[in-house]
Amino acid sequence: MPAYKSNLEVQIKQDQKQGMGLIDHEQTDTFPVWKFRGGSTTIYEENQMYTDSTEMQPNKNVLLKVSKQKNHYEILLSVMQPPFMVVKDIKSSNGSEYPLVVNSIIRLGRVEYKVIEERNKHMQTFKAPCSIKSSFLSDNNLTYQCKFCFMEGRQSKDQLFLTNICRCAGNGQAVHLECLRYWVDSNIIKEETQFGLTLKWNKQHECSICKEGLPIRVQYEDEYFDLFTLDRPDLQYILVENINKEKNLCNEIYLIHSLLIDNIKIGRGFQCDIKAQDITVSRHHATIKLTDGNFVIQDNKSKFGTLVSIDKKISIDCAACSLQIGKILINLIQSDQIQKGAPSTQHKLTQLPQINKQLEEDEPQMDDDSFQLENK
Secondary structure: OOOOOOEEEEEEEEOOOOOOOOOOOOOHHHOOEEEEEEOOEEEEEEOOEEEEEOOOOOOOEEEEEEEEOOOOEEEEEOOOOOOEEEHHHOEOOOOOOEEOOOOOEEEEOOEEEEEEEEEOOOOOEEEOOOOHHHEOOOOOOOEEEOOOOOOEEEOEOOEOEEOOOOOOOHHHOOEEHHHHHHHHHOOEEEEEEOOEEEEEEOOOOEOOOOOOEOOOEEEEOOEEEEOOOOOOOOOOEEEEEEEOOOOOOEEEEEEEEOOOOOOEEEEOOOOOOEEOOOOOOOOOOEEEEEEOOEEEEEEOOOOOOEEEEOOOEEEEOOOEEEEEEOOEEEEEEEEOOOOOOOOHHHOOOOOOHHHHHHHHHOOOOOOOOOOOOOOO
């Protein structure tokens, strides 16, 4: 059952430092704070100042809406930037962990990963959708020539041609799916690991002629086709892609299955199973494990936090959690008590005893590799 309480406190913290768009979660106590209490309300933003009202304010920008349902709270975010859940701030009966499902984006400092495929405990397989550019848009009535094998043919499921895969034009615009897959496989090294399999590209995943970045998966009608060869196990698993934020090129793919020997450590330390070589990533930043038949991620007291992408409409099913949107941190805390008759912005924080106890136990400690980024 969700940890539903009679009142929800919303704390908005604004990081006003000029930096790389990251929030130092070890310094959030120094941020300016706005506090709001109550059931259904709307929180507005104007010139980096926040107010709440139960009535429409047409001249102000809506940040979020809180709706008090029968046995839970719903949060509707009205923001342009993608929202993320801060894993370390989750307070629930399962501890501080968050499930990983298909299309989830995991952000560790400046490094991002994406779950591109999932087979759940019911053995149902889900794949992340492809962009329009990664779909076959060629004409079935035209004859194409593959730029690799020079064979000619028309578009069909038995002979798939990719015609919009890169910027190549003329006789070099079409290529057989199987020919391109064979070429991509020649640039991949496969390594067996304790959690499954790692696919590492030898070089940038791009066209060798026009240097346009290539997708890792394409779509024809309602089917998905990988541009690499990978035998899936008859087990529960997730496929996680390492995303290059600048060019959105695939560097590595990790197949994590349910027979993993130990929890998977992610960080820049030599002891980690998945290494992220970036200064904004802690030595042991986060951990992926299997809990109750679901893959979940936990934070390991990292400096910039472990973030997982969420929808703009969410239900609060834990005692406390935090959402990060750019340089804004939104703390959501459910409570049984509220001071009646006082304005919402004057209420003092009243938490459940068990939340206070867990907060004390989870008090972050300075990591030995912590550092301060200089503002430019």
